[in-house]
Amino acid sequence: MTNPTKASAESETVVSPATPDAAGAAPAKAFQGLSPRTIAWRRFRRDRTGVISALVVLFFVLVALTAPLISAIYGKDPYTLYGQDQSGLLNDYGFPIAPNGGMSGEYWFGLEPSLGRDVFTQLVYGIRTSLLIALAATVLSTAIGAAIGVAAGYLGGKFDYLVGRTIDVLMSFPSTLFFIAFMPVVFAAFYRPDESIPSWARAFVLVVVLVVFGWAGLARLLRGSVLSLREREFVEAAKVTGASPMRIIFKEIMPNLGTPILIQATLSLPALVTAEAALSFLGVGIIEPTPDWGRMIQRGTEIYGDDITYLIFPGLSMVIFVLAFNLLGDSVRDALDPKTKR
Amino acid sequence: MFRFLVRRMLGAGAILLIISAITFCLFYAVPADPARSFCGKICSPTDLETVRTNLGMNEALPLQYWHWFVALFVGRTYPAWGDCAAPCLGYSFTNHEPVLATILDRFPTTISLTLGAAVVFLVLGVGAGMLAAHKQGSLLDKSASAISLTFSSMQIYFIGTLAMYFLVRQTGILPEPHDGSITEDPGAWFSGLLLPWIVLALIFTANYTRMTRSSMIEQLSEDHVRTARAKGMPGRTVFLRYAWRGSLGQIITILGIDLGSLLGGAIITETTFNLHGIGRLSIDAVVDNDLPMLMAVVVVAAGLIVLFNIIVDAAYALIDPRIRLA
Numbered sequence: 001m002t003n004p005t006k007a008s009a010e011s012e013t014v015v016s017p018a019t020p021d022a023a024g025a026a027p028a029k030a031f032q033g034l035s036p037r038t039i040a041w042r043r044f045r046r047d048r049t050g051v052i053s054a055l056v057v058l059f060f061v062l063v064a065l066t067a068p069l070i071s072a073i074y075g076k077d078p079y080t081l082y083g084q085d086q087s088g089l090l091n092d093y094g095f096p097i098a099p100n101g102g103m104s105g106e107y108w109f110g111l112e113p114s115l116g117r118d119v120f121t122q123l124v125y126g127i128r129t130s131l132l133i134a135l136a137a138t139v140l141s142t143a144i145g146a147a148i149g150v151a152a153g154y155l156g157g158k159f160d161y162l163v164g165r166t167i168d169v170l171m172s173f174p175s176t177l178f179f180i181a182f183m184p185v186v187f188a189a190f191y192r193p194d195e196s197i198p199s200w201a202r203a204f205v206l207v208v209v210l211v212v213f214g215w216a217g218l219a220r221l222l223r224g225s226v227l228s229l230r231e232r233e234f235v236e237a238a239k240v241t242g243a244s245p246m247r248i249i250f251k252e253i254m255p256n257l258g259t260p261i262l263i264q265a266t267l268s269l270p271a272l273v274t275a276e277a278a279l280s281f282l283g284v285g286i287i288e289p290t291p292d293w294g295r296m297i298q299r300g301t302e303i304y305g306d307d308i309t310y311l312i313f314p315g316l317s318m319v320i321f322v323l324a325f326n327l328l329g330d331s332v333r334d335a336l337d338p339k340t341k342r
Numbered sequence: 343m344f345r346f347l348v349r350r351m352l353g354a355g356a357i358l359l360i361i362s363a364i365t366f367c368l369f370y371a372v373p374a375d376p377a378r379s380f381c382g383k384i385c386s387p388t389d390l391e392t393v394r395t396n397l398g399m400n401e402a403l404p405l406q407y408w409h410w411f412v413a414l415f416v417g418r419t420y421p422a423w424g425d426c427a428a429p430c431l432g433y434s435f436t437n438h439e440p441v442l443a444t445i446l447d448r449f450p451t452t453i454s455l456t457l458g459a460a461v462v463f464l465v466l467g468v469g470a471g472m473l474a475a476h477k478q479g480s481l482l483d484k485s486a487s488a489i490s491l492t493f494s495s496m497q498i499y500f501i502g503t504l505a506m507y508f509l510v511r512q513t514g515i516l517p518e519p520h521d522g523s524i525t526e527d528p529g530a531w532f533s534g535l536l537l538p539w540i541v542l543a544l545i546f547t548a549n550y551t552r553m554t555r556s557s558m559i560e561q562l563s564e565d566h567v568r569t570a571r572a573k574g575m576p577g578r579t580v581f582l583r584y585a586w587r588g589s590l591g592q593i594i595t596i597l598g599i600d601l602g603s604l605l606g607g608a609i610i611t612e613t614t615f616n617l618h619g620i621g622r623l624s625i626d627a628v629v630d631n632d633l634p635m636l637m638a639v640v641v642v643a644a645g646l647i648v649l650f651n652i653i654v655d656a657a658y659a660l661i662d663p664r665i666r667l668a
Contacts, residue, residue, distance in 0.1 A: 169364075172357050172651070174606045174643035177624050178365075181636050184628065185368055274497055278610055281499045282625065301503045301614070308507050315500035323495035330491075 043335040050331025056324035064127040071125070074108075076118045078125045078291045082107070083116015090116050093306075101309025112299070113307045123313055125291035130318075133203055133286075134272040137210040142265045144211065145218030150257070152219065153226025154249055163219065170216040176278070179209055183284040199290040206285055210272055218264050222257055229253050259336045266332050270325035277318060293318050347656065354648040359411075361644045362637070366407045369633050410637075431641065432634030436627075441638040445620065451521050452619035454535055455542065455611065456604040460597070462543035463550055468593060470547070471554025476581060478559060486551055494548035502541045502614040510537065519615040538615045542608065546600065553596060557589035564588070591662050595654050602650030606643025 034042075044050055063070065071077050083090040089107075091097050094114035101110035101119070109119035152163040186205050191197050229235060230253070238252050279285035280294025287295060293314045300311030393399075399406065409418070413430040420426065420433055426440040434441045470490070474483040509516045519538050522531035561567065562585045570580050607621030616622075620639060627635040 168353075169357050169360050172644050172647050173361060174603065174640060174647065176609050177607060177621075177640060177643055180609070180625065180628050181640065182368060184631075270495070277497065278499070282609065282613065284628075297497075297499060301499060304503050304507050305511055308504075311500070311503060315497070315504070318497065319492075319495055319500065323492060326491060326495055 040335045044331060047331045047334065049327055050335070053324040053327035053331065056320065057328055060127055060321050060324075061131070063124055064131050067124045067128055071121050074121065076107075076121050078117060078121040079289055080118070081116050082118055083111045083114075085116075090114070095307050101307050103309065109313050110309050113303050113310060119310065119313055122291040122296060123293075123317060126293045126296060126314065127317075127321075129203070129286055129290055129292040130273050130276055130294065133206055133210075133276050134269055136207045137214060137272045137276075138265055138269045140207065140211045141214030141268065142218060142261060145215035145264075146222060146257070146261055148215065149219035149222030150226050150249060150253065153223040154230060154245070154253065160223070163223070167216040167220050170213060171220075173213065175213045176282075178213075179279055180282050180284045182209065183279075199286065202286055202290075206276060206279065210275060214268065214272070218261070218268075221260060221264065225257060225260065226253060229256055263329065263333045263336065266325070266329035270322040270329070273318065273325075274322060343656070343659070346659075347652070350652045350655065354645075354652060357648055358641065358645055362411070362641050363407060365637055365640050366410060367403065369637060370406065371403060431638035434635050435632045436630045436635070441635045444623065444635065445638060445642060448619050448623045450523065451617055452605060452607060452612075452621065454524065454531065455538055455608055455617065455619060456601060458535055458539045459542040459546065459604075460601060462539055463546035464597070466543065467547040467550025468554045471551040472558060472586070474551065474555040475558035475562065475585075483555075487555065490548035490551040492548075493544050494552065496545060498541060498545060498610050499614050501544065502538075502611065505537060505541055506615070519617060521618050535617075538611055538617060541615075542611050549596070550593070554589060554593060557592045558585050561585040561588035587661070591658050594657050594661065598650040598654030598657070599647075602647040603643075605650075606646045607639065 076082070083094075083096070089097060089111060090113070094116075096111045096113065098104050098110075101113075103110040107118055107120065109123060111117065112119060112122065148163055152160040183205060186209075187197050187201075190201070235248060235252050238248050243252070276285060277292075277294030277297060280287075280292055281298045281301070283298065285294055286292040296314035297311060297318070300314065304311045401409075410432065412418075413426065413432075415428065417428045418426045418430045418433075426433055426442075429442060430440060431445070432441045433439070434444060437444060467490075470486050474486040477483050505516075506519075510518055516537045517533045519536075520530075520534040522534040524531045562581075564584075567580055567584050570584055571577075605620075607619065607624055609621035609625060611617070612619045612621035613625060620643070624636065624639040624643075626632070627639060
């Protein structure tokens, strides 16, 4: 369990010589050991759901990366108020005249009610905001969680106690409530009430609060693993040969933690995408005019009675993205875990 | 057991103390003057001064926290506004009464919402998870897994609003969600919470299905289950007495965490369906800059989370004799 990838490598190399004839071709090749990574990759490729969801995720990432290009080809941007500049698009109440939220050959996904911005480009640019914040928060909280968790597990003593209690406190915080209460406080500390807060500052603070509450789970998980790894024979052996603590942590213990870290990271990214959207929905995340899925959904829930289309596009995009990422996470876990049979 | 409870209660007290201190400092140490927001838009300097002395805001921050803390046990008297009885969590800036009264007033809605949804998602989620584990690999298992994965990727603010549109506004199948009291009008209470229960339960059901399924399957592959089967124990007994009992601990753990956080305010659900529970109260407190209210809601919510953690651990020990409470 503690060294799943290595265990699977051994079992496959042991098994393969027994069945060279069954495999048929090139018995010499069957004797060759495969690296754990190659085995995991092969298992993953055989998993159809995993491959499809990986492609979907890749598609979203590509769209995010090429957003300016898409917008240039499509000929619109997410900021221009098309509905207000041109007549005949929005009615007197500010809702699109064309059916289904103003969907047409010109405006593929329709127009935003009252402001009259293009929904398609907002959606495309919105991926960037959501994904960037979630990615930054995932990378940072994984790095911090791994560092603190491993250090606490390995060093033990007072440091471990301190980390343990900090995690207890963090995990007892009602985090959503704290976010919505705390965000205005942070802004009040740095900006005067009449000053407008730039988007990057909002995004930065969002990432910081998500990381502050995000690292604890992984740290607790890894601390437990390290506690048992620390007592294993190969660590003992390394200690006897005079390896420094740094070497033991990075060369002996860390390679065994790659799998749980990777799985946690793939599961936490979609969770953070929705968390960011939830905060924007509650009005403390990203605000106008930055395109963002959560902000679009928030506006969509205000006017859903009159124009449901504006809610459906960002909402559905997020469901598809999160679902694909969750499926991908499951497949990654299955591919890395030798216990699963496929 | 008794020693365990005492020890954990002390630990919980320490955690709450730290959380309240951190929250207090963060909220009260910022430049935005709380007294000014209490005083309102038109506020003469003398009025402001009265408010400040009343709230004890001219004192140092640690001293202010001390007063807040002591008031929890002995109550507090605000010179101009009157008394705030023993478990005094503060005095609201907006509705000018002790915050505890407001919280207790809103709490029934949150409790109804949480417990009603919990009944639905426990029955459906655990039931579906057990069925899926029992018929592992079958069409039923695959569809249950697919449906639950899809729903667990949904968000309340999205499907909740969609349900509002299609089931309430367009077709009128379900009544508009509203607050109600179970003692005064059970019918209205039930119909008002029906949609929130369903939507909240949908998302949680998905989690419980997945978790129950995987935990049951894990239990079924344990050695003691194999031994029981080898000895000829009927499949049903193995399934219910061994595997089910083994996975109960995990289900209770997650249930405790979920109940603790939901009771502390289902902020998004309450906002989506316009219900006035604790979650909505906290949003209003943020908007109105009502610091004592916010402070109290954070502490109450954290207290519930901590309390349910202890309940979970105690329940775990009761279910699983291998676990010993120290």
